[in-house]
Amino acid sequence: MKIAVIGTGYVGLVTGTCLSETGNIVTCVDINKQKVQMMQQGQLPIYEPGIETLFHRNIIEDRLHFTSDLASAIEHAEIIFLALPTPPGENGAADLSYVLGAAKDIALLVTSYKVIVTKSTVPVGTADKVKAIFEQYTDVKVAIASNPEFLREGVAVEDFMKPDRIVVGTTDEHARKLLTELYEPYVRQGNPILFMDEKSAELTKYAANSFLATKISFMNEMANLCEKIGADVDMVRLGIGTDERIGRRFLFPGIGYGGSCFPKDVQALAKSAKENDQDLEILEAVMRVNVSQKKVLIEKLKKHYNGNLKDKLFALWGLAFKPETDDIRESPALAIIDELLKEGARVVAYDPEAMNNVKNIIGDDIIYADDQYEALMGADALLILTEWSVFRNPDFYLVGKLLKEKVIFDGRNLYQVEKMMDNGFYYNSIGRKTVGQIDREIPTNTI
Numbered sequence: 001m002k003i004a005v006i007g008t009g010y011v012g013l014v015t016g017t018c019l020s021e022t023g024n025i026v027t028c029v030d031i032n033k034q035k036v037q038m039m040q041q042g043q044l045p046i047y048e049p050g051i052e053t054l055f056h057r058n059i060i061e062d063r064l065h066f067t068s069d070l071a072s073a074i075e076h077a078e079i080i081f082l083a084l085p086t087p088p089g090e091n092g093a094a095d096l097s098y099v100l101g102a103a104k105d106i107a108l109l110v111t112s113y114k115v116i117v118t119k120s121t122v123p124v125g126t127a128d129k130v131k132a133i134f135e136q137y138t139d140v141k142v143a144i145a146s147n148p149e150f151l152r153e154g155v156a157v158e159d160f161m162k163p164d165r166i167v168v169g170t171t172d173e174h175a176r177k178l179l180t181e182l183y184e185p186y187v188r189q190g191n192p193i194l195f196m197d198e199k200s201a202e203l204t205k206y207a208a209n210s211f212l213a214t215k216i217s218f219m220n221e222m223a224n225l226c227e228k229i230g231a232d233v234d235m236v237r238l239g240i241g242t243d244e245r246i247g248r249r250f251l252f253p254g255i256g257y258g259g260s261c262f263p264k265d266v267q268a269l270a271k272s273a274k275e276n277d278q279d280l281e282i283l284e285a286v287m288r289v290n291v292s293q294k295k296v297l298i299e300k301l302k303k304h305y306n307g308n309l310k311d312k313l314f315a316l317w318g319l320a321f322k323p324e325t326d327d328i329r330e331s332p333a334l335a336i337i338d339e340l341l342k343e344g345a346r347v348v349a350y351d352p353e354a355m356n357n358v359k360n361i362i363g364d365d366i367i368y369a370d371d372q373y374e375a376l377m378g379a380d381a382l383l384i385l386t387e388w389s390v391f392r393n394p395d396f397y398l399v400g401k402l403l404k405e406k407v408i409f410d411g412r413n414l415y416q417v418e419k420m421m422d423n424g425f426y427y428n429s430i431g432r433k434t435v436g437q438i439d440r441e442i443p444t445n446t447i
């Protein structure tokens with residue numbers, strides 16, 4: 001099949017690459033010419049495990065192409081995917097200008113029947129808006145479908161190649177047939193392609209992300225309660241997660257959810273519900289909890305240092321919003337850096353993949369270390385902000401030697417509390433008991 005994918009971000013590039021892997025001829029379009037040039041030269045603009053092999057193989061085999069020329073990309077395509085950004089616009093509603101703008105551009109160029117598929121996360125009613133644009137700008141017949149994407153950054157290729165389910169919202173029989181054919185190789189194990197109306201498909205995506213964000217905020221509140229009453233959130237997590245009705249996943253407390261999806265999608269769903277005279281009270285609470293959870297580590301630090309973080313040097317392990325990605329959009333680490341700098345503290349950070357993206361945003365306001373141990377040299381404390389595997393089992397002897405004081409604030413609960421106590425660390429994590437004491441030298445003038 002001949003496919004065009006408009007937008008080559010985390011979703012578009014993974015979609016285009018994985019569709020070419022099953023033999024389709026795919027042309028990916030992006031308005032960012034520099035990005036297109038990079039990809040034409042065989043360079044990946046994002047970090048995503050597993051994509052590299054597929055990307056190179058399909059370029060070499062002439063199935064995967066990149067261009068910034070929309071007209072040539074769509075000319076022979078049977079299906080056109082819109083994988084464009086839907087960032088939060090005014091008042092938190094999704095900004096549809098990229099999706100609707102591209103729909104109009106396509107409508108003005110299209111000369112033969114196409115299936116137009118929205119992969120972006122869009123509010124209910126967007127398919128109708130896309131349909132209206134085509135009706136307004138062209139006489140050529142097109143079919144419209146909503147096919148929200150559920151891939152997770154970090155395991156995006158695996159998710160695309162073996163999805164739990166594929167959701168397609170369309171009332172057009174031909175679109176249904178074509179998309180079934182396209183997706184069949186990805187659901188050979190029997191996972192379903194769920195066909196539904198466009199509105200239900202659009203809402204399904206928001207409902208999924210909002211439900212997952214709810215699980216996270218719920219566990220973060222449980223963790224905060226655990227600290228107050230002396231319970232252990234790890235035990236509570238296992239205790240409830242083994243109940244099949246609840247499930248084990250998304251029960252890890254931390255420093256708040258981030259990323260390019262949860263914050264904006266929860267906000268957009270709450271907003272669009274309001275526009276339809278329905279308050280989603282649970283989601284309002286989920287967002288409030290998340291805002292305060294992003295500040296939890298700073299509050300812990302202030303308490304530890306008697307309210308004064310000025311001139312303290314903090315080593316940060318992790319900047320990406322989650323491991324195995326270089327994506328820093330809405331990363332809790334950025335909010336923490338911002339607060340630390342406001343408090344007059346200094347920051348030295350290490351992340352295996354996300355440092356360049358952070359540099360592009362905040363420049364030299366912080367120091368970037370070449371490796372995780374270099375970041376620790378002379379720092380007052382280590383803050384763990386992303387659960388990269390490489391941070392899970394460090395050389396604690398070296399960590400203790402390099403830090404000025406053996407102090408760790410762990411926003412991701414990477415270590416066993418008892419182990420940290422045995423290693424002589426002051427160790428403060430989320431929803432578990434804090435162990436260790438710091439023997440600070442008593443200033444001579446107070447003796």
Ligand code: NAD
Pocket residue numbers: 006007008009010011012029030031032035083084085086098101102119120121122149150151152153260261
């Ligand atoms: P992104 O910001 O990484 O990429 C968007 C790309 O579109 C950019 O490369 C940009 O240059 C390009 N673009 C913008 N306007 C264009 C135009 N007119 N023509 C061609 N290209 C254009 O976005 P993303 O993370 O891939 O997300 C895309 C959509 O998918 C969003 O709606 C998002 O909510 C949704 N989604 C994202 C994820 C994820 O994990 N990132 C998962 C599921 C769904």
